[in-house]
Amino acid sequence: MIDTTIFQNKTAVYYTLGCKLNFSETSTIGRILKEAGIRTARKGEKADICVVNTCSVTEVADKKCRQAIHRLTKQHPGAFVVVTGCYAQLKPEQVANIEGVDLVLGAEQKGELMNYLGNLEKHEKGEAITTATKDIRSFSPSCSRGDRTRYFLKVQDGCDYFCSYCTIPFARGRSRNGRIEDIVAQARRAAGEGGKEIVITGVNIGDFGKTTGETFFDLVKELDKVEGIERYRISSIEPNLLTDEIIEYVSRSRAFMPHFHIPLQSGSDDVLKLMRRRYDTALFASKIRKIKEMMPDAFIGVDVIVGTRGETELYFEDAYRFIEGLEVTQLHVFSYSERPGTQALKIDHVVSPEEKHRRSQRLLALSDEKTKAFYARHIGKEAIVLAEKSKAGMPMHGFTDNYIRVELEHDDALDNKLVRVKLGDFNEDGTALKGTII
Structure with a gap:
């Protein structure tokens, strides 16, 4: 049993980098600390505890994490600094050596943060507590309200895909999930608190069910029955896991919105092979057509990476033309960042930073054009x-x-x-x- 008396009247600040899943988890950490008597520090107030939930999807993300830690240690001198998240799991010793850091927690330990705070005494050097990625097994549930109206419901964690450019399977471990029964109970609690909209989050949510023998479609149908929740949004789902039955169900659903976010990553089949993605452009295009046939006004967001190793000018032009012809609403464009330990480093042909920028700008301009046209069609409705x-x-x-x-x-x-x-x-x-x- 944790003695929470030492936490009474203590204050904390939280800083999150990266994806919606991280924000959901930080919000849950904040709720757990609040239940132990730790309140969120007011603006300008010096905090006793700083919690940083990190991202490591790119080298830029790593840099932003380090900058955030340095900034917080200056703003809150003497605070007990805890760093968790993907950067902490991938490079725990590097993070522990950052001045001011007291505790580094990996993916397995994140949900049990209270167990590691001790008496909040500062350390000369940060202590790193992580579990080897292959041994990560726990699923930490999270359904939390952010600063806005909507709730974020974590249903799945980890990934088994091992795409050539990505470190997420090393940072979060293998695919695992909660039970439908427990997840539905969390949605009911959100409704009881007055929540009306829930965003379903995870690392690879279409892969839901690996640890429970259930399916994502089963989850969708059960969540749709929760009274009080008026809207669900599926944060991101792989095209090969977005089945026709899910699309058809959403089209007639009570609460699932006509809103999809689907990672494409490249519109070139040659690049998709280099990336080790599990679909081709033909499959992707068929999913977009299916959505638009069932829901003509659906919003479709698409992730695209530019400048990956092997993406020649010809391949990029193929990708651009393919994306240009898709009836999608918005592009989320990312410049490829080399990550240590990934298979992509073995691929020839490196794209210069200047060329990555040029390609990004072209796609962002295309995205802006598509989004504005989509909005314009709805004026007067x-x-x-x-x-x-x-x-x-x-x-x-x-x-x-x-x-x-x-x-x-x-x-x-x-x-x-x-x-x-x-x-x-x-x-x-x-x-x-x-x-x-x-």
Whole structure:
């Protein structure tokens, strides 16, 4: 039994880098610490504990993690500093040697952070506690509300895919998941707290069921039955795991929104082979067609990596033309970053940083064109928007079922309310459509 009396009246700050899954896990860590008597430090207040949840998807991410740690140790001198997340799992000793770091926890230990805080005494050198990736077995549940209206529900962790460019399987371990029964119970608790929208998160959520003998489709059907939750969004799902039955179910579902996020990574079949992805462009295109046949107004976000090893100019042009012809809404463009220990390092043909930037800019311009065209098609239509809290005097924002961002006049009474609006023209900075409540 942990003696929580030493934590009474202590304060903590939290800093998260990376994906929605990380934000969900940080929020859960914060809730656990709060239950032990540790409150979140107010703005400008010196904290007793700093928790940094790191990302390591690129070298830039590693650098940002180090910068965040340095910044927090300066802002909160004397604080007990805990670092966890992917960077901590991959390079624990490197992180432990950063000045000011007291404790480094790996993927297996993250969910049990309270067990490792001790009496919060500072260490001369950080202590690293990790488990070898091959031995990571635990699944730490998480269903947490972020700063905004929606909840993030973690249903799966880890990945068995080992794509040639990716370190995530080494950082998070093998694919594993919670039981449907337990996950549904978490969704019910979120509904009981007034939650109306849940984002389903994980590393490879379509692979759900490896440890329980269930399927992601089974999970979708059970979550759809939870009373009080009006909206679910599937954060990201591999194209080869997005089955036609899932698409068809979402099209007629009570609460699953016409909103998909599907990683493509490259529109060149040659590059997809080099990446060791488990599909080709023909399969990907067929999934997009299926979605649009069933849900013509669906929002489809797509991940793309540019400048991977082996991506010649010809391959990139093939990829660009393929993506240009897809009826998708938005591209999330990432520049390839070499990661130690990955198979991609064995591939010839290295793309220069300047060329990566040029290719990124072309795809970002294409994305902007596609997103604006999608938004424009909805001007003059009616939609239901889930309004989100904003600062006093500032416009409120929210999203339609198909993820169009809408700007509303400020009204505190609208926070976390579903409202019917008429969609007008773009707002001043072109990031949303103006909405008028009907």
